[in-house]
Amino acid sequence: MIGLSHYLLVGAALFGLGLFGLLTKRNLIAVLMSIELMLNSVNINLVAFSRYSATDAAAGQVFSLFIIAVAAAEVAVGLALAYAIYRGRDTVSVDEMNWLKW
C-alpha cells in the first residue's frame, strides 16, 4: 500500500542527492544539474500532497507548474552565465571562481 509518506521519502532522497552534488561538485554545469534535482524533488512533494491530502487539489499542481517555469528560466540563465565565464576565463571550475575574494 503506497501512501503519501512513500512519495515524500523519495522526494527527500532526491533532495539529499541534489544537495550533496551541489556542495561537492567542481564543475559549474554539474552544480546546475544538482539544483535541477532538488527542484524536481520539491515538485514530487507538491504533486503528492495535491493527490493525497489537499482540500484544494489543483493548487499543488499549479504551484509545481510555476516551479517548472522558474527552473527553466534558471537553467537558461545559468548556462548562459557558465558559457560567458568560460569564454572570458577559460574555466568552468567553481573552485577557481573566487575573484570577489581578496
Added chain:
Amino acid sequence: MENGGLMHTLAFFLLSGITLAAAMGVVFKQNLVHSAFLLAVTFLGVAGLYMTLQAEFMAAVQALVYSGAVAVLVVIGVMLTHREQMSRSNPPNKMLLVGALAALSVVGAIVWAILATPWKVGKGSVVTAGDIGRRFLTDFAPPFEAVALLLLAALIGAVVLFKGGKAQS
C-alpha cells in the same frame, strides 16, 4: 492507475528505483556527459512517478519541459564548455566529507519529520488539465502573467549573456 493496488505498488517501486539510481549516477559519475544523459533519465522517472499520482498533465509537462528542453540545454552547455579530458570532467571537490555530512543531516531531519508527522490523508481527488487551466485564468492569473514576464526576461538575458554584451559580427 488504480491507487493502492498491486500494479500501483510495483510501478511506484520500479519508477522510484529508476529515478534514484539515475540521480545517483548524475551525482557520482566522473564523466559529465554521462551525468547529463542520466539527468534526462531522472526527469523521465519523475514523470512516471507523476503518472502513478494520477497527474497526467504534470507528467506530460515534465517530459516536455524537463527531459525535452532542460536536459537538451544542459547537454549543449556541456558540449560548449568541455575540457580536454572528458572522462575526468566531473570531479568532486575537497568538501566531500563535509558535503556528505550536511546532506545526510538535512535528509535525516526531513525523514524524521515525515515519519513523525501524523498526515491527515484525505480521499484525494484527480486534477485534470481543465482544472489547472481554469485556475491559471482566474485566481492564479497575476502570478501566471508574472511567470510569463520572468520567462521572457530570462530568455532575453540568456541571449545577451551568450552574445557577450557588446556587438559582435
